[in-house]
Amino acid sequence: MTSLTNTLKQLSALSQETRLLTFRALMAAGEDGMQAGAIAEHLDLAPNKLSGHLSILVNSGLVSVKRDGRHMIYRAEIEAVNQLLSMLVENCCHGRPEVCVPLAELRCLNC
DSSP: HHHHHHHHHHHHTTTSSSHHHHHHHHHHHGOOEEEEEEHHHTTTHHHHHHHHHHHHHHHTTSSEEEEEEEEEEEEOOOOOOOHHHHHHHHTTTTGGGGGGGGHHHHHTTOO
Protein backbone atom coordinates (compact mmCIF):
# COMPACT_ATOMS: atom_id res chain seq x y z
CA MET A 1 0.00 0.00 0.00
CA THR A 2 1.43 3.37 -0.94
CA SER A 3 1.92 5.94 1.77
CA LEU A 4 -0.73 8.16 0.16
CA THR A 5 -3.26 5.31 0.12
CA ASN A 6 -2.41 4.48 3.72
CA THR A 7 -2.71 8.12 4.78
CA LEU A 8 -6.11 8.44 3.11
CA LYS A 9 -7.29 5.24 4.80
CA GLN A 10 -6.16 6.50 8.22
CA LEU A 11 -7.67 9.97 7.79
CA SER A 12 -10.90 8.40 6.58
CA ALA A 13 -10.99 6.15 9.66
CA LEU A 14 -10.69 9.20 11.91
CA SER A 15 -13.21 11.29 9.99
CA GLN A 16 -16.25 9.83 11.77
CA GLU A 17 -17.21 11.04 15.26
CA THR A 18 -17.51 7.67 17.03
CA ARG A 19 -14.23 6.46 15.58
CA LEU A 20 -12.45 9.68 16.49
CA LEU A 21 -13.78 9.51 20.06
CA THR A 22 -12.77 5.84 20.25
CA PHE A 23 -9.29 6.66 18.98
CA ARG A 24 -8.94 9.49 21.51
CA ALA A 25 -9.95 7.15 24.33
CA LEU A 26 -7.38 4.60 23.18
CA MET A 27 -4.67 7.25 22.95
CA ALA A 28 -5.50 8.30 26.52
CA ALA A 29 -5.42 4.67 27.68
CA GLY A 30 -1.83 4.30 26.48
CA GLU A 31 -0.08 0.95 26.28
CA ASP A 32 -2.65 -0.77 28.49
CA GLY A 33 -5.34 -0.25 25.88
CA MET A 34 -9.00 -0.88 26.60
CA GLN A 35 -11.44 -3.73 26.31
CA ALA A 36 -14.19 -3.22 23.76
CA GLY A 37 -16.81 -3.18 26.52
CA ALA A 38 -14.94 -0.47 28.41
CA ILE A 39 -14.73 1.63 25.25
CA ALA A 40 -18.47 1.21 24.64
CA GLU A 41 -19.19 2.17 28.25
CA HIS A 42 -16.87 5.17 28.05
CA LEU A 43 -18.65 6.39 24.91
CA ASP A 44 -22.11 5.43 26.23
CA LEU A 45 -22.60 3.30 23.13
CA ALA A 46 -24.08 -0.17 22.63
CA PRO A 47 -21.21 -2.66 22.12
CA ASN A 48 -22.69 -3.94 18.85
CA LYS A 49 -22.64 -0.36 17.48
CA LEU A 50 -18.93 -0.09 18.29
CA SER A 51 -17.79 -3.30 16.61
CA GLY A 52 -17.78 -1.98 13.04
CA HIS A 53 -16.01 1.21 14.08
CA LEU A 54 -13.28 -0.77 15.83
CA SER A 55 -12.83 -2.92 12.71
CA ILE A 56 -12.32 0.19 10.58
CA LEU A 57 -9.76 1.60 13.03
CA VAL A 58 -7.89 -1.73 13.17
CA ASN A 59 -7.97 -1.99 9.36
CA SER A 60 -6.47 1.51 9.11
CA GLY A 61 -3.47 0.44 11.17
CA LEU A 62 -3.99 3.17 13.78
CA VAL A 63 -5.36 0.63 16.28
CA SER A 64 -4.38 -2.95 17.06
CA VAL A 65 -6.31 -5.66 18.83
CA LYS A 66 -5.05 -8.54 20.93
CA ARG A 67 -6.97 -11.33 22.61
CA ASP A 68 -6.51 -11.59 26.37
CA GLY A 69 -8.47 -14.64 27.46
CA ARG A 70 -12.10 -13.91 26.58
CA HIS A 71 -11.44 -10.21 26.08
CA MET A 72 -10.25 -8.22 23.11
CA ILE A 73 -7.86 -5.42 24.06
CA TYR A 74 -7.60 -2.49 21.67
CA ARG A 75 -4.58 -0.18 21.62
CA ALA A 76 -3.63 2.89 19.65
CA GLU A 77 -0.59 2.20 17.49
CA ILE A 78 1.68 5.09 18.40
CA GLU A 79 4.19 4.37 15.64
CA ALA A 80 1.44 4.50 13.01
CA VAL A 81 0.21 7.79 14.50
CA ASN A 82 3.74 9.19 14.38
CA GLN A 83 4.11 8.12 10.74
CA LEU A 84 0.78 9.73 9.83
CA LEU A 85 1.69 12.99 11.53
CA SER A 86 5.17 12.98 9.99
CA MET A 87 3.76 12.42 6.53
CA LEU A 88 1.28 15.27 6.98
CA VAL A 89 3.94 17.67 8.23
CA GLU A 90 6.47 16.69 5.55
CA ASN A 91 3.98 16.95 2.70
CA CYS A 92 1.90 19.85 3.90
CA CYS A 93 4.88 22.08 4.69
CA HIS A 94 6.19 21.66 1.12
CA GLY A 95 9.81 21.61 2.26
CA ARG A 96 9.37 24.84 4.22
CA PRO A 97 9.76 23.89 7.89
CA GLU A 98 8.90 27.41 9.06
CA VAL A 99 5.32 26.78 7.88
CA CYS A 100 4.99 23.98 10.43
CA VAL A 101 6.60 25.75 13.41
CA PRO A 102 3.16 26.41 14.96
CA LEU A 103 2.60 22.64 15.09
CA ALA A 104 5.63 22.25 17.33
CA GLU A 105 4.32 24.96 19.61
CA LEU A 106 0.89 23.39 20.18
CA ARG A 107 0.09 22.23 23.68
CA CYS A 108 -2.34 19.47 24.59
CA LEU A 109 -5.45 21.23 25.86
CA ASN A 110 -6.99 18.09 27.39
CA CYS A 111 -3.86 16.71 29.09
